[in-house]
Amino acid sequence: xxxxxxxxxxxxxxxxxxxxxxxxxxxxxxxxxxxxxxxxxxxxxxxxxxxxxxxxxxxxxxxxxxxxxxxxxxxxxxxxxxxxxxxxxxxxxxxxxxxxxxxxxxxxxxxxxxxxxxxxxxxxxxxxxxxxxxxxx
Numbered sequence: 001x002x003x004x005x006x007x008x009x010x011x012x013x014x015x016x017x018x019x020x021x022x023x024x025x026x027x028x029x030x031x032x033x034x035x036x037x038x039x040x041x042x043x044x045x046x047x048x049x050x051x052x053x054x055x056x057x058x059x060x061x062x063x064x065x066x067x068x069x070x071x072x073x074x075x076x077x078x079x080x081x082x083x084x085x086x087x088x089x090x091x092x093x094x095x096x097x098x099x100x101x102x103x104x105x106x107x108x109x110x111x112x113x114x115x116x117x118x119x120x121x122x123x124x125x126x127x128x129x130x131x132x133x134x135x136x137x
Contacts, residue, residue, distance in 0.1 A: 025100035
């Protein structure tokens with residue numbers, strides 16, 4: 001396995017493994033992001049800062065999309081996510097967090113949140129809730 005000169009081989013191996021066996025929510029989100037469906041190219045399971053793997057990343061607009069479960073509401077996870085987001089912000093990457101449940105139950109809302117972030121009409125916020133049908137804030 002050839003390694004990228006700036007990315008640790010173990011991180012690349014983990015990213016490749018995650019691409020081969022994605023979670024169902026990641027599969028569903030990827031079907032909507034792939035192929036420049038939103039006008040920009042996304043990468044999935046993208047290694048960054050030599051220590052993180054971003055679920056979906058658009059280099060063109062420097063937007064990271066992270067999917068997660070309710071376990072991210074636990075104090076340790078909140079602290080880790082905040083540290084990770086801070087590290088990404090320091091290098092000019094915005095982070096949009098979307099719950100797996102929202103992707104699975106209301107993909108339109110997840111895609112609208114992504115579209116808004118791509119077009120700077122809505123700043124990324126932590127764990128965007130699914131709005132009621134017909135509304136988006």
